[in-house]
Amino acid sequence: MEILFAIIIGVLYAAGIYMILRRSLVKLIIGIILLGNGANLLIFLLGRISEGAPPIIPEDSKMFLEAYADPVPQALILTAIVISFGLQSFAIILVKRAHKVVKTDDLDEMNATDEDS
Amino acid sequence: MMQQLILYPLLLQLLLSILLMFFWKKINWQRGISICGSIVHLALSAYVFNYVWRNGTQIIEAGSWEAPFGIVFVADTLAITLVLLTSIAGLAVSIFSAASIIPDRLKFGYFPIFHFLLLGLIGAFLTGDIFNLYVWFEIIIISSFVLITLGGEKAQLEGAVKYFTLNFLASMIFLTAIAVLYGLTGSLNMADLAGKVAAVENRALVEITAVLFLIGFGIKSAVFPLYFWLPASYHTPPSAVSAIFGGLLTKVGVYALIRVFSLIFVEDVFLDQILLVIGILTLFSGGVGALVQNNVRKVFSYLIICHIGYMVVGLGMFTEVAIAGTIFYLIHDITVKTNLFMISGLIFRIKGSNSMRALGGFYSEYPKLSLLIFIPLFSLVGIPPLSGFWPKISLITASFDTGSYWSLAAIIFASFITLVVIAKLWAEVFWKNPGKIPKRIKFDYFHNIKKPRKIQFVVPIVFLSIVSLYIGFGAENIQLLSSRIAEELTDNSQYIEAVLGNPQTDE
Numbered sequence: 007m008e009i010l011f012a013i014i015i016g017v018l019y020a021a022g023i024y025m026i027l028r029r030s031l032v033k034l035i036i037g038i039i040l041l042g043n044g045a046n047l048l049i050f051l052l053g054r055i056s057e058g059a060p061p062i063i064p065e066d067s068k069m070f071l072e073a074y075a076d077p078v079p080q081a082l083i084l085t086a087i088v089i090s091f092g093l094q095s096f097a098i099i100l101v102k103r104a105h106k107v108v109k110t111d112d113l114d115e116m117n118a119t120d121e122d123s
Numbered sequence: 124m125m126q127q128l129i130l131y132p133l134l135l136q137l138l139l140s141i142l143l144m145f146f147w148k149k150i151n152w153q154r155g156i157s158i159c160g161s162i163v164h165l166a167l168s169a170y171v172f173n174y175v176w177r178n179g180t181q182i183i184e185a186g187s188w189e190a191p192f193g194i195v196f197v198a199d200t201l202a203i204t205l206v207l208l209t210s211i212a213g214l215a216v217s218i219f220s221a222a223s224i225i226p227d228r229l230k231f232g233y234f235p236i237f238h239f240l241l242l243g244l245i246g247a248f249l250t251g252d253i254f255n256l257y258v259w260f261e262i263i264i265i266s267s268f269v270l271i272t273l274g275g276e277k278a279q280l281e282g283a284v285k286y287f288t289l290n291f292l293a294s295m296i297f298l299t300a301i302a303v304l305y306g307l308t309g310s311l312n313m314a315d316l317a318g319k320v321a322a323v324e325n326r327a328l329v330e331i332t333a334v335l336f337l338i339g340f341g342i343k344s345a346v347f348p349l350y351f352w353l354p355a356s357y358h359t360p361p362s363a364v365s366a367i368f369g370g371l372l373t374k375v376g377v378y379a380l381i382r383v384f385s386l387i388f389v390e391d392v393f394l395d396q397i398l399l400v401i402g403i404l405t406l407f408s409g410g411v412g413a414l415v416q417n418n419v420r421k422v423f424s425y426l427i428i429c430h431i432g433y434m435v436v437g438l439g440m441f442t443e444v445a446i447a448g449t450i451f452y453l454i455h456d457i458t459v460k461t462n463l464f465m466i467s468g469l470i471f472r473i474k475g476s477n478s479m480r481a482l483g484g485f486y487s488e489y490p491k492l493s494l495l496i497f498i499p500l501f502s503l504v505g506i507p508p509l510s511g512f513w514p515k516i517s518l519i520t521a522s523f524d525t526g527s528y529w530s531l532a533a534i535i536f537a538s539f540i541t542l543v544v545i546a547k548l549w550a551e552v553f554w555k556n557p558g559k560i561p562k563r564i565k566f567d568y569f570h571n572i573k574k575p576r577k578i579q580f581v582v583p584i585v586f587l588s589i590v591s592l593y594i595g596f597g598a599e600n601i602q603l604l605s606s607r608i609a610e611e612l613t614d615n616s617q618y619i620e621a622v623l624g625n626p627q628t629d630e
Contacts, residue, residue: 051306107276
């Protein structure tokens with residue numbers, strides 16, 4: 007299971023970076039989304055995957071008796087998902103506006119701010 | 124009541140931004156509330172600063188969840204100093220925004236977002252939890268995205284695309300680093316991490332995590348070779364926005380670098396070497412970049428990059444003297460850079476251009492104003508007794524002590540090149556005969572606007588110049604402050620003890 011996750015995360019990161027490096031603005035957004043998902047899955051994986059072990063202390067004891075699923079990564083992922091969702095929707099609007107105003111979706115042509123003025 | 128004291132600066136900013144939203148279209152109300160609120164905030168921050176200065180590090184455990192498990196807010200001297208500087212810069216930019224930002228921008232929520240940005244900054248300085256730091260960073264960048272695009276001009280949107288992409292990438296790398304760190308140690312509390320990271324056996328993985336942090340924060344604080352988004356975007360929004368970005372946004376990256384590499388990843392020779400090399404190259408490339416630019420605001424953008432190098436070099440040397448220099452430089456740099464971008468806005472307002480080729484004759488037209496601008500410009504160069512001079516003494520002493528002569532050479536080279544850049548700027552903008560600048564239509568030139576608004580333009584610049592002068596002439600006090608911070612940073616047991624409690628006395 008861990009190996010599968012590791013491969014998926016690697017592919018998501020690689021695809022995300024590759025897409026960000028492309029010249030098209032739409033691919034930029036796709037890259038951002040893939041990268042965000044990759045990071046979230048990474049947190050999930052590194053919180054250790056365990057099956058059928060809820061973090062609930064049995065009634066007749068005062069502490070955990072055996073290994074349990076760590077609830078913290080899930081809280082982290084939830085936060086990170088909400089944040090990256092907000093950022094992604096902002097990015098989509100930004101790219102739409104930029105495309106409308108600059109009249110190109112090619113990042114190489116968006117170089118007016120780097121020029122000497 | 125006093126227990127929650129350190130949270131009050133944070134809550135006041137939140138309150139202000141919520142309050143401002145109720146006055147969405149009433150921009151005169153917004154201006155008034157923002158300025159009054161910032162004055163109150165400055166007073167409050169000064170009070171909290173004084174409290175922490177006298178009583179030592181204060182901590183708050185959110186919801187009374189005990190330290191390694193819940194989120195803590197830690198106000199050590201470094202954090203609270205930066206909170207104070209944030210409110211100083213915030214007040215100045217708030218007054219300047221009220222005068223300089225056009226009503227169309229104000230009507231779309233400029234001030235609420237501005238205060239959200241300050242909220243994020245203060246949160247980032249105060250938090251003692253690494254994931255919480257990530258969340259504050261996100262609040263900062265989301266607010267800054269809105270501020271940089273507000274108005275929707277062509278150049279702004281182009282700059283925003285680059286700014287957005289790189290900052291998002293930095294956040295993702297930061298998040299990845301947090302994930303790996305959590306996987307290694309199972310903790311998020313920075314004080315707790317300090318001990319647990321030191322105990323991890325797989326040093327290679329720790330090193331990789333540290334490098335991930337370095338890249339994430341490096342993009343945010345614009346160090347070599349990750350700075351290219353900065354000169355492509357910082358000159359595009361209105362100058363009030365650039366002022367707060369230039370003054371505080373890159374510095375929060377530097378703060379995070381200082382915090383993470385003085386607390387969590389300490390005693391790592393490999394990383395200190397990397398930081399030194401990066402710092403040296405940043406000093407060099409930022410300086411050379413500033414030399415060839417012709418737009419006043421782009422010159423200042425490159426100078427931001429150049430001077431980040433001083434702080435990174437100081438952090439790389441990691442002796443008490445070097446850290447004191449870094450902190451002093453940070454204090455000086457926040458005031459001066461905020462001021463410089465406001466000055467570029469004032470120049471634009473007077474002349475209608477920021478191109479050095481076209482500008483000129485400023486000195487003969489506005490001699491008093493020129494003398495005022497002289498103060499921050501030459502503080503930046505570091506002509507004694509102005510403020511940029513003192514931290515360099517510490518940094519140079521430290522580079523002799525540690526025998527890193529390359530950083531010594533870079534520090535002197537960067538000082539020299541800053542001098543050349545500022546001298547060129549002074550000659551072009553203030554002394555040279557003015558060139559032809561096309562008249563702008565529908566533009567409030569400075570000589571056409573009413574007297575109270577003129578004063579509003581100049582007051583924040585005077586205010587920050589006075590702060591700069593104080594840093595220069597009261598260098599002894601600032602040196603005392605930065606030495607104390609350096610002492611706290613080089614010996615991280617104080618911080619850990621404040622957060623986790625002393626294990627011996629706890630029983």
